[in-house]
Amino acid sequence: MSKVILALGNDISTDDIYPGRFMATVLPSETPQFAFFDRTDFNAQLKAKAFPAGSVIVGGENFGCGSSREQACSTLKGHEVVVVARSIARIFLQNSINLGLKVVICPGIEAGEGDELEITADQVLNRTTGRAFDQVQLPAARKGIMDAGGLIPYTRARLMAKA
Amino acid sequence: MGMTVVEKILARAAGLPSVQVGDVVEPKVDLAMSHENAALVINQFQEVFAGTGLAPKVWDPSRIAIIFDHRVPAESPKTATNQKKIREFVAANGISKFHDIRGDRGGICHQILPEYGYVRPGFVVVGTDSHTTSHGALGAFSFGIGATEMASAWSLGIAVNIEVPATIKVVVTGEFPPFVGPKDLILHLIGRLTAQGANYKVLEFHGETIRRMSTSGRIAICNMSVEAGATSGIVPGDEETVRYLREEAGVTEAIPCVTADADAAYVQTVEIDVSTLAPQIACPHMVDNVKPIEQVQGTKVQQIVIGSCTNGRLDDLAIAADTLRGKKVAEGTRMLVFPASTRIFAQALDKGYVLDLMKAGAVVMNSGCGPCLGVHEGALGDHEVALSTTNRNFKGRMGNPTGDVYLCSPAVAAASALTGVITDPRKGA
Ligand code: SF4
Numbered sequence: 001m002s003k004v005i006l007a008l009g010n011d012i013s014t015d016d017i018y019p020g021r022f023m024a025t026v027l028p029s030e031t032p033q034f035a036f037f038d039r040t041d042f043n044a045q046l047k048a049k050a051f052p053a054g055s056v057i058v059g060g061e062n063f064g065c066g067s068s069r070e071q072a073c074s075t076l077k078g079h080e081v082v083v084v085a086r087s088i089a090r091i092f093l094q095n096s097i098n099l100g101l102k103v104v105i106c107p108g109i110e111a112g113e114g115d116e117l118e119i120t121a122d123q124v125l126n127r128t129t130g131r132a133f134d135q136v137q138l139p140a141a142r143k144g145i146m147d148a149g150g151l152i153p154y155t156r157a158r159l160m161a162k163a
Numbered sequence: 164m165g166m167t168v169v170e171k172i173l174a175r176a177a178g179l180p181s182v183q184v185g186d187v188v189e190p191k192v193d194l195a196m197s198h199e200n201a202a203l204v205i206n207q208f209q210e211v212f213a214g215t216g217l218a219p220k221v222w223d224p225s226r227i228a229i230i231f232d233h234r235v236p237a238e239s240p241k242t243a244t245n246q247k248k249i250r251e252f253v254a255a256n257g258i259s260k261f262h263d264i265r266g267d268r269g270g271i272c273h274q275i276l277p278e279y280g281y282v283r284p285g286f287v288v289v290g291t292d293s294h295t296t297s298h299g300a301l302g303a304f305s306f307g308i309g310a311t312e313m314a315s316a317w318s319l320g321i322a323v324n325i326e327v328p329a330t331i332k333v334v335v336t337g338e339f340p341p342f343v344g345p346k347d348l349i350l351h352l353i354g355r356l357t358a359q360g361a362n363y364k365v366l367e368f369h370g371e372t373i374r375r376m377s378t379s380g381r382i383a384i385c386n387m388s389v390e391a392g393a394t395s396g397i398v399p400g401d402e403e404t405v406r407y408l409r410e411e412a413g414v415t416e417a418i419p420c421v422t423a424d425a426d427a428a429y430v431q432t433v434e435i436d437v438s439t440l441a442p443q444i445a446c447p448h449m450v451d452n453v454k455p456i457e458q459v460q461g462t463k464v465q466q467i468v469i470g471s472c473t474n475g476r477l478d479d480l481a482i483a484a485d486t487l488r489g490k491k492v493a494e495g496t497r498m499l500v501f502p503a504s505t506r507i508f509a510q511a512l513d514k515g516y517v518l519d520l521m522k523a524g525a526v527v528m529n530s531g532c533g534p535c536l537g538v539h540e541g542a543l544g545d546h547e548v549a550l551s552t553t554n555r556n557f558k559g560r561m562g563n564p565t566g567d568v569y570l571c572s573p574a575v576a577a578a579s580a581l582t583g584v585i586t587d588p589r590k591g592a
Binding site: 073 | 187200207210214234239241242245293295308309318319323324326359362392449538555557559560562
């Protein structure tokens with residue numbers, strides 16, 4: 001069971017998730033401090049480690065739109081949160097898979113902050129409201145990357161196979 | 164069944180006779196572009212090789228382009244050190260398509276690539292920047308990726324796991340009315356499609372208006388295709404593409420163009436007649452919140468911005484100079500102009516535009532991303548309003564989450580600089 005720690009609307013941009021003014025910070029080990037920086041209270045709670053791993057951020061349509069900055073994924077990955085959104089912008093989805101950030105596409109999801117969710121293989125169950133929502137499975141093409149544990153080990157294996 | 168332009172490009176690059184929407188392919192990469200975020204790419208690239216016993220080696224240094232633009236000259240020791248690391252990597256790996264901070268060959272990545280003839284019709288181009296869609300203007304399949312994916316491309320020379328995207332055909336007809344142009348067309352299209360209307364799809368542009376449009380205008384519309392969620396925008400290569408590459412980029416070798424088959428399959432066709440189009444404004448804080456100018460004119464603005472990879476080319480600066488020549492930027496409004504490249508800057512100097520703009524009170528800044536992302540220069544004060552020819556107006560985009568950014572064409576921005584409020588350029592005509 002995972003608690004919803006932030007419930008957001010449509011078109012949450014990577015500028016919101018990781019403001020452009022911190023883009024000179026690139027290393028995945030250093031980006032987590034700037035997650036949702038301009039949502040001051042939420043950022044402070046993240047930094048204070050107020051949420052257990054697996055806590056959920058719920059988004060509407062087009063989550064992660066805008067800039068291709070990968071920091072928007074590494075910053076969330078650093079807090080081990082899970083993103084459940086109605087739909088996810090292309091580059092953000094790809095970056096999430098590449099970096100191993102857990103994302104769930106769930107077109108009908110309805111959940112508010114504080115709700116308890118259970119994420120199964122093909123559904124998201126909102127235990128607070130008693131409603132169940134179907135997931136859209138990630139594209140099969142991305143499966144190999146996820147199974148390898150992300151794009152770096154995947155590419156490494158391909159390189160070794162070539163060498 | 165025939166193929167769209169992008170299907171043909173992907174089939175060729177993947178070594179297949181044909182591809183269909185949804186197929187997963189691994190196209191060879193013709194050009195791989197990064198800017199300052201190459202610092203992260205280098206980090207991930209070295210990770211790929213860690214523990215393999217192999218020396219980290221890029222697959223083909225001649226196919227990698229690195230352009231410093233996001234924070235030039237560096238605003239902080241951190242950025243300067245990132246740039247230093249990249250310079251060392253570039254030298255060690257023999258990367259020749261490198262554009263450092265220079266007044267003779269610098270500029271914004273999406274202007275440098277076309278200007279130097281690095282992109283050709285039929286190419287597969289990847290870039291660690293979402294506006295890599297720009298290069299579809301030259302008939303290439305060009306799209307944004309993350310830094311780790313770029314590290315993978317540098318290692319393998321291919322883009323792994325690309326799903327062949329569906330294509331939306333956009334057919335544009337009619338003559339633009341005075342003071343209306345490509346920027347208004349793309350804003351209108353984004354408003355119609357919405358910010359995710361083209362998610363995971365390609366926008367393929369056709370019609371007489373596109374055929375007549377200069378490469379500069381085509382770059383503006385392909386640049387902003389991503390704001391409708393598109394993987395890429397593309398204008399199939401034609402006479403204008405060849406003219407641009409020969410005359411402006413100095414390309415001498417053959418330039419074969421890829422065209423769509425007559426029976427190619429599109430998921431959707433959008434038709435636009437521009438002959439009755441009004442100037443369009445994207446209102447805060449989403450690019451698809453597009454309104455005709457009538458609905459927002461009179462809104463007070465503190466900062467006018469003309470520039471960026473969207474509208475910082477010579478024709479854009481000409482509109483600004485023609486509007487402001489002999490006049491003054493309104494008191495209480497500041498006007499920032501940043502040419503998309505140092506070549507354009509020099510051309511604008513030759514033509515007298517820079518002096519026209521300076522005499523009118525505009526600040527002409529160096530070529531780079533500057534105010535567009537507001538991390539380096541040109542940030543807004545609390546609750547200030549900007550009117551800008553850039554491509555994004557997300558909350559916080561111009562450096563301040565309490566600021567408002569409206570997006571428009573150079574004609575609207577220039578007319579509004581004179582009044583200090585959002586002004587319809589057709590009124591003064
Ligand atoms: S000018 Fe703006 S949109 Fe263009 S590359 Fe720079 S930051 Fe990105």
